């Protein structure tokens with residue numbers, strides 16, 4: 001064992017590890033993960049667990065179904081979630097706490113802060129937060145949809161230094177290893193670019209959601225918050241021994257050297273734009289230019305119904321996405337100003353009321 005450099009980690013466990021045969025939960029693979037978590041906590045490392053598996057764990061209650069409907073899947077999740085928590089609880093001799101989240105919770109700034117506070121309070125009091133998406137209640141528009149992205153949002157909210165995604169493969173391969181025997185394991189990724197996304201396919205197991213594609217999206221979110229990210233094989237107990245020795249058992253995504261500030265990260269990777277402000281095609285936005293320079297004169301259209309304080313997308317008419325920002329104006333007020341023929345009035349109004357978006361609440365998009 002080496003002295004681990006971590007202060008706070010998020011461990012994400014995929015469905016295949018919880019309920020490998022869709023016949024209820026099995027502790028077979030969870031034992032090694034639980035021992036790893038217990039060891040980390042004994043070293044003073046705070047741990048948050050993001051656990052998939054409620055649907056897979058509840059599956060056997062619903063007869064012989066191959067492709068359950070959305071409604072049946074929600075019912076499976078409701079049934080399996082309790083079983084999954086009970087299985088984890090048997091493996092720990094310290095208290096755990098369940099948090100079921102949706103994207104609707106995470107993208108609302110007040111609720112996001114509230115979730116953050118709850119996680120920190122649980123950790124301070126020595127409990128292990130176990131987080132899953134609230135599949136039983138969530139509708140398409142409100143869900144994250146996969147626990148890889150959810151784990152990255154949680155890692156950012158918990159200000160973790162490391163995210164460990166435990167899957168059913170050794171890491172990211174050049175191609176899906178289940179379909180291509182020549183696929184090579186990639187040990188380290190320093191930049192997530194189109195080439196990396198092109199390697200990642202979807203899930204091929206009966207219980208997984210998202211496959212490698214959502215793991216790369218998650219890694220992108222995490223590293224831009226300065227969080228190193230591992231994808232490892234959770235079936236192999238040696239993966240955890242290697243991590244404890246300071247080694248890389250799978251694929252390591254190295255954190256960005258200049259991580260985003262927390263609230264800009266939230267705006268870019270967690271929040272969802274409630275509307276759009278379309279600007280002239282020659283309008284350019286950068287952190288060098290004061291965002292106060294976005295005035296009603298630059299706005300050619302406003303889409304959606306948003307309130308002051310909501311996140312909006314600023315884009316050009318040709319579709320280029322420029323930035324996500326907190327709007328200081330509602331869509332209604334902004335339309336009123338942009339529709340003014342009296343430009344002097346519009347300009348004076350903005351001088352008195354303040355900028356449409358302000359510099360400290362803007363995330364420039366790549």
Ligand SMILES: Nc1ncnc2c1ncn2[C@@H]1O[C@H](COP(=O)(O)OP(=O)(O)O)[C@@H](O)[C@H]1O
Nearest residue numbers: 014015167173175176201203204208209211212
């Ligand atoms: N380039 C790739 N490297 C590794 N696995 C890949 C790749 N592309 C697609 N996959 C698939 O992703 C799966 C892991 O994702 P998933 O089934 O969602 O598991 P989990 O339940 O752990 O999230 C692998 O079993 C494999 O079938």
Ligand SMILES: N[C@@H](CCC(=O)OP(=O)(O)O)C(=O)O
Nearest residue numbers: 015052053054055146147209
């Ligand atoms: N929230 C779902 C899991 C969704 C998911 O991303 O599953 P997985 O790909 O196995 O991590 C559940 O508990 O069944």
